[in-house]
Amino acid sequence: MSGEITLLVNPAAGRGNADGAALRAARVLRGAGFLVRGVVGEDARDAVRRARAAVAGGTGALIAVGGDGIVSLALQAVAGTGTPLGIVPAGTGNDTARACGLPLGDPDAAGEVAAAALKAGTTRALDLGRVGESWFASVLASGFDSRVNDRGNRMRHPRGRLRYDLAMVAELAGLRTVPYRMRLDDGPWREIDATLIAVGNGPSYGGGMRICAGARLDDGLFDITVVGEVDRRTLLRVFPRVYRGTHLGHPAVSVFRAARVTLEAPGVTGYADGEPLGRLPLTAECVRGAVRLLAAPAPGPAGD
Incomplete structure (x- = not known):
């Protein structure tokens, strides 16, 4: 698995708290020995384009930092590819993260979950819904x-x-x-x-x-x-x-x-x-x- 990890960040999520959450999660991942690259799109379409480019370029994982909106954008890039998805919940809803049992309101803990899974090479298979080309x-x-x-x-x-x-x-x-x-x-x-x-x-x-x-x-x-x-x-x-x-x-x-x-x-x-x-x-x-x-x-x- 590639040592470079991509963080897809929605800086507006969680009333503007996602930037801080991304910094905290990135610090944990770097401390675990991974190279971390941040991606912020100019809009939703640009964010998906950048995320898909990272996946095509062989990133070891795509980690969405924000709420359900940014998770949704990340899914459009990783679904069906084999590139694992990480989630650092930093939005107001966080329904996907909640359903997956991930730590809410604690970017360090969420980063540790992702780092541990990357180190161990473990992932959890999840179903997705698909409507046309959208997941x-x-x-x-x-x-x-x-x-x-x-x-x-x-x-x-x-x-x-x-x-x-x-x-x-x-x-x-x-x-x-x-x-x-x-x-x-x-x-x-x-x-x-x-x-x-x-x-x-x-x-x-x-x-x-x-x-x-x-x-x-x-x-x-x-x-x-x-x-x-x-x-x-x-x-x-x-x-x-x-x-x-x-x-x-x-x-x-x-x-x-x-x-x-x-x-x-x-x-x-x-x-x-x-x-x-x-x-x-x-x-x-x-x-x-x-x-x-x-x-x-x-x-x-x-x-x-």
């Missing part, structure tokens, strides 16, 4: 939650999770069901009136909202959470339960499992890992073992 690690959102995401992205204040909570309250004024058509694997089409449909490779989005609480990153399947017709009062009452995953027991909520799902609905934009994918229809495929995470192997067949 995602956590959740593909559609319907009410994607509208909340869209509104939250347009808001300048406040920062962090509170922004999306306020965006949700604003979107409640236009709460409505969407006429979906959904197909799981090669099964029949289902016509569903739903408030939202979330396709989970991992369990959470939005900084710990466990919308697909049972989803695992190493089982080759999505968990698909369908929230049917609910009124505003019910949604507000059930919403706090999403942080514990207990919303899945509500009568309006159904869960399906599949390796491939196609969603059709008029006027709905899909978001994956918080990034827009485009209007439905979209087909998502769960690709088993698509990325190698710098971490101790998981017990059982999911590890190396």
